[in-house]
Amino acid sequence: MSQHTSPHLLNVERLTMRFGGLVAVNDVSFAARDREITAVIGPNGAGKTTLFNCITGFYSPTVGRLTLRHPNTGKEFLLERMPGYRISQAASVARTFQNIRLFSGMSVLENLIVAQHNKLMRASGFSIAGLLGLPGFRRAEREALDLARYWLDRVGLTERADWQAGALPYGDQRRLEIARAMCTEPVLLCLDEPAAGLNPRESGDLASLLTFIRDEHKIGLLLIEHDMSVVMTISDHVVVLDYGRKIADGAPLAVRNDPAVIRAYLGEDEDEDLPAEVAADIEASKAGETAP
Amino acid sequence: MTATNTFDRPKLDWPSALRESGFAALAALMLTIPMVGFRTVDRPTGLELDMRFEEVAAAALLVFFGRLGFALIRQGQPAAVLVLALGAAVLGFVVPLPTKVLQIILVGGGLVIALRAAWQIWRGSRPVPAADAGPSFMDRFAAEVQRAGKWLGPVGVLFAVAFPFLPIADRQTIDIGILLLTYVMLGWGLNIVVGLAGLLDLGYVAFYAVGAYSYALLAVNFGWSFWACLPLAGLLAAFSGVLLGFPVLRLRGDYFAIVTLGFGEIIRVILINWYQFTGGPNGVIGIPRPSFFGLAEFTRNPAEGDIAFHQMFGLEFDTLHRIVFLYYLILILALVVNFFTLRVRKLPLGRAWEALREDDIACTSLGVNRTNIKLAAFAIAAMFGGFAGSFFATRQGFVSPESFTFIESAIILAIVVLGGMGSQIGVVVATILVIGLPEFFRELEQYRMLAFGLGMVAIMLWRPRGLLAHREPTILLHPSGGAAKAAVKGG
């Protein structure tokens, strides 16, 4: 962490998560900075999703500290001590899920309005002003609608705003989930494999959406991803996990050439067993190319 | 399933059809031999058995031929099945049979199979098989009803308001109206918890009981008026909802259902056993009737210094006045619940309920405090249950634990489920079916619960979200556009 000069947004210190005898995350420390995309990569079962669940409050870690610092106010939150819903409500951390979790029976627009629940709840005077239809609430609702409209436009779902969310094609559902997370107006957006199941064109769109969020909304992003083309193109900083431990941490280029990382992905002295396409992938990424 | 429309390829697979029907008949025999074939009857000499094997045979034959009929319909022979089934029904109607039950089985069974065959012919004669043609008939129907609610609702309310002045209104029909409206109110109340928030509450009657006993005890012991007690009873019911909800709302859906069931039973056991406070199994009697908003009483000869309703309006005294007043009271209470629900669906609270029903983990990730939101649903529904309970107490004039059994909870749940979870009109339709029909067919009383149970299973199999379940978005970006079409698309 000492190599970073700008203050951290999220600081993970000595995080350990045990399930019975299984150590899913073992003494992991790293920092994610504001206005940067931090990618967490690693083979399957490396503990990436567990790490995410600790950060977003679904698990409480066995050991360790998770500090979130709001860049504008300098306010600090200890995430490991907060109940799940407060992490979004107070600490402004939003997330998406590996298996998309939309409110599939509700419309696309409603999904985005529910994301603004806390703001609207206050404006509706915990429903009393809302029931009476007071102007304060109506204004808040209009603003919420504007924000939703903005993000619908960003992810290209304006046309389908009144569709049932569950009826959207897969790629749209992924983007809607990101839009929904953004509607909570987070300072840190955590994405759990956002490119999973997308075709190359959609992955490309996703990459530009994420860089747009970083550059225009000036927030930090934390990303779990398997799609190396996405990771290598857009990440500012890559953390590599293997068997619950951190084995590398640094700029994408440095990480890619790290012998420990190559070993974790390819196994030791087993290069000849590697399927041809994986080997080609590695070669391609070494050559600094990106997939179309 | 590819054989659905093969009229032109009548190749029958008799062995498989017979095997299937034979197996079903065997199962029917296993089920009916002990329970239908032998009936335990009390005789002075002790318990003895009556034997009715003709009914067992009839049931097994019906299952055999019914199953065979379905199998043949599936194999593309609906016309033949239709003729045979109709023939059987007519035969059953004309030929004298040894018992009435047999006749009913033959006629009823024949008609059901004939209907199924006719449906197949009708559907099969259309160019597109309905199975893959987008939303099913019932989905479209439910959507139509939901949209028709815009005018159907006000028309229904107008009818309800005008009802006591219509020529069909007499003491009996208004009484039935009151009963129906009470269940409509309870159904709408429970709909908040089950339909919107997706929490299966099997102990709703507990809050109904809390409301009823609150009013009964306050009125009998302290002489408080109905109008003072009504809000208080609602508050007490809401409070008991919070008290129960706080520890158990964290539980998963099915555990939650069992715990609420247990809570309902606990309340009933306490009501039965706490003699000093609740009067035990005898309940509370002599509960005062409501006054006309505290201004006038519905009595012929009011006490000194009071004024009676008929004097106030210069009418002839009529005991019907009180009943009509009660009718309007419950109508208003029910409409309050309805208005609240329609309104809250468009508020963050209501949307959070529906979001919780859809995915509670996603809700947490968006900063929605699950416990508080569920607690709100629980408390509000409990409050409405409490209002209904107070009304029940003042209408009956007495309350006893017998009115608050699990069956009562099950009936209210059946109303919500049959009508379509989350559908306000569905609740009304289901109430008329579930409460209204048995009122008119008193002699079928003992089959009522049987039909309930069967109805709940059948509706779940046919339409797991309920008969008229259909959800319109609470907010539209393109109000005029093809929103309706898109909303139906997902089913």
Added chain:
Amino acid sequence: MEYFLQQLINGLTLGAIYGLIAIGYTMVYGIIGMINFAHGEIYMIGAFISIIAFLVIGWAGITWVPLVLALVLLLSMVFTAAYGWTVERIAYRPLRSSPRLAPLISAIGMSIFLQNYVQILQGARVKPIQPVVQGGVKLMERADGFVVQISYLQIVIILLTIALMFGFNQIIQGTSLGRSQRACEQDKTMAGLLGVNVDRTISLTFVMGAALAAVAGFMVTLYYGVIDFYIGFLAGVKAFTAAVLGGIGSLPGAMLGGILIGLIEAFWSAYFTIEYKDVATFTILVLVLIFRPTGLLGRPEIEKV
């Protein structure tokens, strides 16, 4: 002390009965993750079939008590199992991939239906039966004449339960059916891909649960001598509590939970007010669910995100 011992014996007997019903809940929950709400009614039907079987066998002129008991038990298990199978086939199987409330509501509907089905066919009045097994062993006598005794019937119930538990464990651990069941518990889709007939396995689970419930119904008919169409509701909730207390999904847990509930009920009735014994059970249910939802012997469940 003597009084305590007597209550212990009574509680164990009651607990054995609850435990047998609880196994049905726990097995079904383990394999398809739903509460089989109609299981209490299956037990009630088992009791009714037992009483009818007693009458039929008496009518046929068989009087040797062990043979009578064995025949009744067999008939009750077979015919009740048919009910278990049918309930699953009609009310649950078509709903396996529905919204999660649907099978539960279907189960409640089934429960209401079965209750009224029996009420209409067999009448609403309680059904008494002549005692079949009488007498007992006097264990000790207090100075004031209070006798601690274990009746032959109680011995039969406890021994039969132990034998069934043993046989049952063999089935689960040792046979291919047991292996299929355990495989379906872990992952139905995968088990299906590997050639396990998932539908059949689930059906057989219901059949086994119903057969055990029939044994419990048989025992309760003998033990109390009276039954009615309503006994399934309370016994069902109590047995469910037992399953939760022991750790839902765990077979030894269900038996342990059953025995604990039986003991609690016996001692509560003996030392506190009998009217509130059901409240005690429900309170335990709520407390266990809140403070230890995994029960005594259950494995912790991690919320999958």
